[in-house]
Amino acid sequence: MTDAPGRTPAASARFAAVLSRPPRTPDVPPGIDPDDFRLALLEDTYEVVAGLELVTSALVLDPPDQPDAEAVTWPGTPIVREPSLTGVFAALHALGAEAAAIIAPDAPDLPPxxxxxxxxxLGxxxxxxxxxxNAGRGLVALAARLPLPGWLTTALHDVDLDTPDALARLRAAAPRPGLMPQGPGWHRLRTVDDLRFLDPGLEGWENTRALLEGHPLTH
Known part of the structure; x- marks a missing residue:
């Protein structure tokens, strides 16, 4: 990724944080432990962010005590314990981020x-x-310059990555068009039916792939 001089934030001040928020009722393939499945998705998603060049990876824990989730990170990874997206962005800004992206924990094959x-x-x-x-909508990722503008801080009080119409609500809160552009979409794996989006020929998602071995993907 090449920066446009004077337009995009400094690469060293970019953070990408994966949000670990265990679902209340996980939907997993028969015969697979729900915690193992959740952690496989999380680890693969984290590996996507940890492999980004010139970006600091981080992990967000909500609830704050998740030792199993912390164990999937590389040594030295910043850990943020915040229940809200505004709190996460503020914590990342305090760590030195001038721009940050928060990533859903169930996108193991997300292209970097x-x-x-x-x-x-953000330039x-x-x-x-x-x-x-896919079904359920919501956001795979939300990125912002930091500190957050006031309108976005207010909008995020009632919106998170799982809000089905999150993008529409955030855009409606913006004082003028163009303040919340939409990048290419992707899928999240929130139900067994969503496994059909996984492409066995696509590199990555190794932990999820290993766990699903012997379990045909839903089509």
Whole structure:
């Protein structure tokens, strides 16, 4: 990812944080432990962010005590314990972030390029989003310059990555069009039926792939 001089935030001040928020009622394939499945998705998603060049990876814990989730990170990874997106962005700003992206924990095959596109969009807008393309909608990722503008801080009081119409609500809260551009969409794996989106020929998602071995993907 190449910066446009004078437009995008400094690469060293970019953070990408994966949000670990265990679902209350996980939907998993028969014969697979729900916690193992959740952690496989989380670890693969974290590996996507940890592999980004010139971006600091982080993990967000809500609830704050998740030792199993912390165990999937590389040594030295910043751990943020915040229940709200505004709190997460503020914590990342306190760590030195001038721009940050918060990533859903169930996108193990997310192409790194899509995260890069969100950061690039921040060169001309204060925020950008990647919408989930499958049922349930919500957001795969939300990126913003820091500190957050007031309108976005207010809007995020009632919106998170799981809010089905999150993108529409955030755009409606913006004082003018163009303040929340939409990057290419992707999918999240929230139900067994969502496994059909996984492409066995696509590199990555190794932990999820290993766990699903012997369990045919839903089509």
């Amino acid at each position: 390029l899509l995260v890069g596109k969100l950061f690039r969009a 001309s807008a204060p925020s950008a989003a990647c919408q989930a393309e």
